[in-house]
Amino acid sequence: MTIDDRTRTELEAAVFRRLVNHLQSRSDVQNIELMNLAGFCRNCLSNWLKDAADANGAVMTKDESREAVYGMPYETWKAKHQGEATPEQLAAMKKNPGSH
DSSP states (O other): OOOOHHHHHHHHHHHHHHHHHHHHHOTTSOHHHHHHHHSOOHHHHHHHHHHHHHHTTOOOOHHHHHHHHHSSOHHHHHHHHOOOOOHHHHHHHHHOTTOO
16 A cells, blocks of 8 residues: 555555544543553553653643543543552553553
8 A cells, every 4th residue: 555645644644643542432441451461551651642742843731632532631530530540450551561
């Protein structure tokens, strides 16, 4: 498949938006579960967004990047959706080389 750079960027942007929408709709899935299974979580995604903004000279705070990914302020999301991690989840995260 050969596509031009603009089309590739548009497709990648659409995929990113779809991933973010999916994660926002699945607040039942905890970040620690994502981290343990996939090696990244919503916080990682928001950090990558901020890194991309920084690399391109765009002004974006950590809070703004988190709100873009979570769909609300991070503290609000945590209060509404984040449960306590189980001892098993914490142990699995320590074994995961990609974890925080």
